[in-house]
Amino acid sequence: MNLFKSMKVYLCCLFVMCISINSADGFQNWEIQELYTNVDGSIQYVELYTSFSVQAFINGKSINSSYESGLNNFTFSGNAPFNTINRHLLIATQGFADLDGAPVPDYILADDFLFIPTESGDPNGASVDFLGADMVSYLEIPVDGFNSLHFDIAGNSTESVNTPTNYNGDTFTIIPACLFTALAGDFNNDCMVDILDYELLVDGWLGTYYMDDFGILSNSWLVDCLATPEDPLCLGM
Numbered sequence: 463m464n465l466f467k468s469m470k471v472y473l474c475c476l477f478v479m480c481i482s483i484n485s486a487d488g489f490q491n492w493e494i495q496e497l498y499t500n501v502d503g504s505i506q507y508v509e510l511y512t513s514f515s516v517q518a519f520i521n522g523k524s525i526n527s528s529y530e531s532g533l534n535n536f537t538f539s540g541n542a543p544f545n546t547i548n549r550h551l552l553i554a555t556q557g558f559a560d561l562d563g564a565p566v567p568d569y570i571l572a573d574d575f576l577f578i579p580t581e582s583g584d585p586n587g588a589s590v591d592f593l594g595a596d597m598v599s600y601l602e603i604p605v606d607g608f609n610s611l612h613f614d615i616a617g618n619s620t621e622s623v624n625t626p627t628n629y630n631g632d633t634f635t636i637i638p639a640c641l642f643t644a645l646a647g648d649f650n651n652d653c654m655v656d657i658l659d660y661e662l663l664v665d666g667w668l669g670t671y672y673m674d675d676f677g678i679l680s681n682s683w684l685v686d687c688l689a690t691p692e693d694p695l696c697l698g699m
């Protein structure tokens with residue numbers, strides 16, 4: 463073999479090696495683009511996005527969610543489809559998957575994966591870390607069922623309407639039944655004030671809810687805006 467031929471073989475091998483090393487490692491360019499939770503953590507999702515190719519190799523990689531002393535872990539069970547340019551991945555709870563018209567999640571997430579910071583909690587807030595790829599943190603997250611946290615490439619967040627999008631590009635917007643009523647004390651946004659709101663109050667007592675909220679809850683107790691939308695409390699009067 464002359465020198466030219468052996469150089470060609472060498473460069474060829476180097477090229478193949480580079481591709482396979484790149485492929486084996488290809489997951490670092492996913493960004494955390496959106497986080498959503500409802501008030502009780504049963505409907506949540508983490509949406510990822512990448513503009514890069516060859517980011518499919520996520521099998522066994524982890525996303526950690528942490529707040530104060532709590533740590534939740536999600537591990538990918540399988541790689542993403544190979545073509546990743548301008549794709550999203552949707553990792554969502556079963557409660558999300560069960561919503562009418564919801565895009566099919568690419569991966570299923572346990573309930574309560576995302577933490578909801580409270581007024582009296584850690585001032586550093588909560589964080590979500592796709593280990594080796596991207597990390598975001600937040601002091602607050604909307605729980606009105608309609609808005610979510612959207613992150614830019616630098617990790618800055620804004621609150622706006624939820625836009626869950628899966629790998630296939632299917633998307634929709636979660637619209638809670640009671641979004642546009644003004645019923646005070648309806649902590650879980652289901653249009654009525656009942657035992658479910660009381661349970662949230664107890665769970666968040668002196669962290670999220672205080673004596674004022676107990677008074678508001680008592681004042682609206684058993685008001686049902688689906689049954690009686692004309693009730694002055696449903697109209698914010």
Ligand SMILES: [Ca+2]
Pocket residue numbers: 495496509624625626627
């Ligand atoms: Ca989105």
Ligand SMILES: [Ca+2]
Pocket residue numbers: 647648649650651652653654655656658659
């Ligand atoms: Ca309620």
